[in-house]
Amino acid sequence: MRIGELAARAGTTTRTLRYYESRGLLPARRGDNGYRTYDEEDLKLLRQIRTLQDFGFDLEETRPFVECLRAGHPEGDSCPASLVVYRHKLAELDTLIEQLTSVRGQVAAQLARAEAAVPGGPEPKCELGGHA
């Protein structure tokens, strides 16, 4: 399988695959003509990367999962190093969600306070002051 086919089958682009290779994440064998050659295993690795990326993992954070699969384990998270990343990500998410929730509350409070002063409220039912 060449780069275009792999990209298509994984729903990504050739540029992305070359980028992964440049990061040492998904190296490719080369054919006699210099073309990159991939197999089904690479597709599996790539899908693992993409899944984690969709979850918001950094590229670097997907590395343990890929190496785990490459080491012959059935799943990318069959290795302790992957679990460490999972836990780290969970903690990161918790912190982030907490912060965002806090900010959300503060912004909501500011909005409520400001709306009391400026009648340009949520809905244009401005028939309290002027009757026309």
Next chain:
Amino acid sequence: MRIGELAARAGTTTRTLRYYESRGLLPARRGDNGYRTYDEEDLKLLRQIRTLQDFGFDLEETRPFVECLRAGHPEGDSCPASLVVYRHKLAELDTLIEQLTSVRGQVAAQLARAEAAVPGGPEPKCELGGHA
């Protein structure tokens, strides 16, 4: 007041102030020597920007607040345009928090599943299989 002092009093850097000026957000008057000159009002505007930035607002999103203050209003959010930004930010935060919470759940589920297979669990009390 010159740029260094303003930066120090607002807890930011001169580079940041020049950047804001380049964006047209916080223009400065100039003294005879070409030095930027600021007053207490600018400090107020700057603090407004910084507060919103800390909340995660884009620079552009702070513009209505700054213009509101510059128009003579007591607060940066005393204008309808600012309220629009508040509401937009709230919606954005809600969406984001929702997504992150969903991801958090999925990651937690993956972790739980993987931990069942790999005994390298949260704490090293591995005295279930081997007794030594």
Next chain:
DNA sequence: CCTTGCCTTGACGTCCGGGTCAAGGCTTAC
């Protein structure tokens, strides 16, 4: 006068995950 420290502009670097050419080689089908 000299040093130190603040100021000026301009320009390039950073981080991240790629997108978008450009110029040329290979392959495949007709």
Next chain:
DNA sequence: GTAAGCCTTGACCCGGACGTCAAGGCAAGG
């Protein structure tokens, strides 16, 4: 043979909010 469609590398572009020089002007103190 030739055109289309794949592949190669290299190099620059994106956004956001600045950081980090570089090279030089200006001000204040001794």
